[in-house]
Amino acid sequence: MGGSTRSVSKVAAVATAAALIALLSILGTWAAQAYFMSIDRAEERAMASAKIVSSHVSWIHQMGTQTVRRIDDALRLTDLRFDGNIRDMDLATQGLPSGVQAYVVDAEGRTLYSTDPEIKPVDITDRDYFKAVRDGQIEYVSSLLISRLNGNQIFVFSRRIVREGRFMGAIMVSVPAEITRPIWETVDLGGNYAVSFIRDDGMLVARYPLPGTTLDMSGYILFTKYLKDAPSGTYFAEASPMDGVKRLVAYRRVEGTPFIAVAAADYEFLMQPFRQTLLMLIVVAAMVIGGAAAAGWWIRHLLRDQEQQSAQLAKALETNEMLLREIHHRVKNNLQSVMSLVRLQMRGSESFEALSSRIKSMIAVHEQIYKHDAYAQIDAAELIKAVVSSAVSAHDAKLHVEFDLQSAPVSADKATALALLVNEVVTNAIKYAYPDGEEGRLLVALTAPNEVGKSRLSIIDNGVGFDVSAVSSGTGTRLIDGSVRQLDGSYDFQSQAGTRFAATVSLV
Incomplete structure (x- = not known):
């Protein structure tokens, strides 16, 4: 009885941990993407502002x-x-x-x-x-x-x-120096921002808001490093030499003049959208972790009671199975709650569609587990069918899907990786093999494990194909790499009369 209880507890812990790790990985990737997108947008905006300052400074010089x-x-x-x-x-x-x-x-x-x-x-x-x-x-x-x-x-x-x-x-x-005020108002970077132009020997010529004193910047990093590397660009100033404010600085040499134009954006103001996104992700992660921790504590409490009540073994076993089904059902519901929160924050964006599709593939894993009471292993063929059908339905794709799947068990801790892998490759085929939404065919095949326990997964379309050497290392590619590594396997793409994805993986 004690060994059986520990086995059930281990399966629950592995399944919950696998779901949490996968979800937190996705949320972490999303947070990193949101940060770098915020930085890119801030740099683009600051550089555009520096061009505006440059054109005004050129006019003042003329x-x-x-x-x-x-x-x-x-x-x-x-x-x-x-x-x-x-x-x-x-x-x-x-x-x-x-x-x-x-x-x-x-x-x-x-x-x-x-x-x-x-x-x-x-x-x-x-x-x-x-x-x-x-x-x-x-x-x-x-x-x-x-x-x-x-x-x-x-x-x-x-x-x-x-x-x-x-x-x-x-x-x-x-x-x-007040002549710089209209430039400042035109730029309007928000927050505590500033515009200025500086003589090429480092002496401040004019700034708005008006400075408290003049300033020699010849020994500052703009002149000692950045202007030596490039005539224009951006950098982060942890503390402005004028007022100590942290800013994203865009600079530009003004052609035909002895001036450098500068637009300095308030870093804290620019990062507000990212912080709002990060706060939402923290709330989502806390909800999921809190729900999983509460469920885990509750399961442990009940399992301990069952060990003490050996006389009611049959009823305890039945209760254990019910509780495990409830775990996966709750995890599925938590994931659906996550999707709702994500939809509120990123409704209609491409990032939401990609994230939604990946979460659905995780949901499919837990549905297979609690529907079939298969806590240690589930049927890989049924899981792949569910994931492929979900992806095709979510994108309203006009695909005729053929399955050639042999039954093979997949362990609970590898099921999420398999689901994410299949979802990512099928979604890529839907989006890029048939870019204009035309009808097409998709073959999904899985072999039974060979003598060394390896199965071969193939996903083949007859779409437009692509240049394998030109594949960029985006989120999708990293997710495919990571999933295959979790499955102790390898993979390759071939583009001949369509695209062929083939992976050799270990499912148990």
Whole structure:
């Protein structure tokens, strides 16, 4: 009596563990896929935003450089000597965006011309944008500065004025850093995101939201690593050098300018959809594990009572069988509950259809077990028929299926692997052998075990075939590989007048 009880308990534990392992493997694969899909979508969105920032930065650069050149042309015949008066030059600066101001100074930095109605004397001779052109550079773009006229954040385009080989002064176009706000609003990455552009020597030129200070990024990983590897790309910044926020950063060199455009997306905001999916998977896993644990505890409790009541052996055995049927029935119901939760989260998607089909194949295993009271082994031929019929019905396929199945026992711990393997290959045939939904034929064959205990499983269609060497290592391929390994076997695909799948497997 004790040995029989332990045997029944072992079968229940193996069946439940096999179902849990298979389900948790699927949920784990799903979670990994959801994570990598979230990362891919975030990177695509960040790169698209960096392109938008790049196009705006290119326009700002053209606006600044063309304005200083246009002013230089307009001043060709003008006397640039300082006479104590500041003259207006609206004609040469028409069309500048709001807040952009232009100035002309002489060789000593004194203002000669200005578009700024609130201009006042300030010393700019120590500013890099004046010193650079004074020392011989034709044109220059400053990093982020604080205006000495109004205290606002600005950056400056400057151009050297040369007459008859002599330095006569400089032209400056002052651009408010607020000009980046429309770019930020256009990008709208959500959460705590930012846009900026940086000079190619690492100095911050402008950013929105406005920074608290200027920043030298020449020693930061963007310049020490990523820009050396590629002119554009993405990377994760665990802590922004400006505000410490974790972001996904997309960068792009702006062609024809000395700038790098940056769109930095809030990592926590981008990962919210994945976290919602992960929470749902955790709830599903907890339900299944909790249900299985409760059922396992209950079975163990009853089996222990049966051992103590040897006088009621016949009734105890009958109760054991009833309880095992209930286990598989409950596992089947739990799997159906999982399908309902998955349907609510991923209704209509291709991922749902694939996951639904795999769970149905697991359900078929438990139906065969509790319908036939076959707890250690079930008939592989009947299981394969049930799985194939379920897959064809689920996809509403117009297939004529022929079976050439010899009865062979399959152990309970290998039944799930066999069901998942058959479901995956048949589903692939339905989806890819007959892509336009045309009618076709499918042959499913299984031989009895040979002298070394190996059976041969064949699934053959007469569809369009495929290039065996071009098969990608997706979820389906990994599931086939894993199932065959659980069956201690090997397999191969051949594509001749259709597709032939053949596997040599051990079912017990």
